[in-house]
Amino acid sequence: MNATQEKATTEGSLKQVIAHAKEYGFVFPSSEIYDGLSAVYDYGPFGVELKNNLKALWWKTMTQLNDNIVGIDASIFMHPTTWKASGHVDGFSDPMIDNKDSKKRYRADVLIEEHAAKLTPEAGLALEKELARLLEADDLSGVLALIVRENIKCPVSGTANWTDVRQFNLMFSTQVGSVAEDSSTIYLRPETAQGIFVNFLNVQKSARMKVPFGIAQIGKAFRNEIVARQFIFRMREFEQMEMQFFVRPGEEMTWYQHWKATRLNWHKALGIPENKLRFHDHEKLAHYANAAVDIEFEFPFGFKEIEGIHSRTDFDLKSHQEYSGKKQQYFDSEINQNYVPYVVETSVGADRLFLMTLCNAYTEELVGEGEQQKLRTYLKLNPAVAPIKAAIFPVTKKDGLPEKARLIFDDLRLDMKVIYEEKDNIGKRYARQDLIGTPFCIAVDYQSLEDDTVTIRYRDSTLQERIAIKDLKAKLMAETSFNTILSKL
RNA sequence: GCGGGAGUAGCUCAGCUGGUAGAGCGAUAGCCUUCCAAGCUAUAGGUCGCGCGUUCGAACCGCGUCUCCCGCUCCA
8 A cells, every 4th residue: 555655646436536526516415504415416516517518528429420319308297107108107116125134125026036936837927926916906015925925034134024015116206286186196207218209209200300310318317216325326316318219120239239339439438448438238128128238337336337228129119109099100111111110228327427527537646756745636537528628827916917817818718618817826726727627727927928928737747838829729629629529439 | 224434614633531612724815926735914614413311511421313424225
């Protein structure tokens, strides 16, 4: 651990990243003055800039670089039947049971299914049927009775000392209408995808889209997680960036592979090192999917999913067709056929993308020698997504330097987010910008008054070079443009 | 939800076996200083997470509660 001698560059632990995020205005706990609200967070002044940039980058990648992808913005509230059709009403609530000795929590249905697998095929099948009947009837005490009757034990403690079976519904519900009695229950969407599916024909017709084509959407979704933790990694209110890609039946695997590669590449282009990213194939597939893979990032707490790519088959559109009684078909004039398209989904957690970006950017470096040695903390953010693109400093606040700097600032602000500061010595000002990841600092000095040049100081190297003021904006625009990322795709 | 750990100024922490709060950094204002958290002056900021109890007296002891962190479980 004695790495103090060499120039050690380290990434932060999750704790450090959280502390940094709060201290420097990226992420605050929600309603903090009331002790916060579990698993809910607010984005601060620099956090919202960073997040907006990430969202804009994704949006442009999808809708600007692909002429067959268009966007929508659907509501959070949807007709309740939507969630019956999607399977969330039935499938999104889990019967849970705790073992009082081992303190472990299990899904009661999984426990019984695993037990059934050990029985003879006939007995196992009979048990599963019984379970299905009980679940269908929402008979939770019946499920417990079944566990007791079968003498199912906890794999850890080996005892059958169980709590009651309790239902955890992951969807938030609320009422429409001001009078409680007359109102009907509706849900806050647990995923944004259904807003796309129910608008499939609206979009296809109005934008005259031809299969294969995609619909992109960024929006909030809500899940009443039993356990929500790890900062903004798992929140009860979160933001998804989803693109549903509609393809001819039978061609879904080709597109699945295509989007898998394309999306991984996007994260790399953003500047995430290759060795911190990996694919993780799903062995157990969701009810709607015939193939699924996660793109995982190595967070301080391990490799975790940031994006999912799913081949959702025609499950959703078919289901909506059934429940709504409205045909969800597409006429493919190339092959002269009507069909319900298959869907390949790419779904990024915007907050996870944000957290990945922040974790990856957080850097601590020992600089200086001996007594002078100190820790330099900065955010190595990609300039294209950095909250502040440049800071403009007069080297002192007299002799007309502030006025000169102001002119540059007023010109730059028309094109990008910049900061002007003249308080404190310039080293302190550099350090403050490092902490929020500002990639460039522009210093106006006495030479600037004579020959209209300034120095530009680079965040990561702390090196400076002199540049003519007339060339400054073009350089900054080029260095901070989305183009620097998009051109790599 | 369960188990473990932790809550004192914006941050990092100090505060003895109970005697009603302090430091450094940071922030703000000013001075000084043309280049990497320098120096000087001043100011602001805390019902010690919250509640109840014990006590003449609680940051400190007891009980309860809330929040955060780590693990179990689940997912975008």
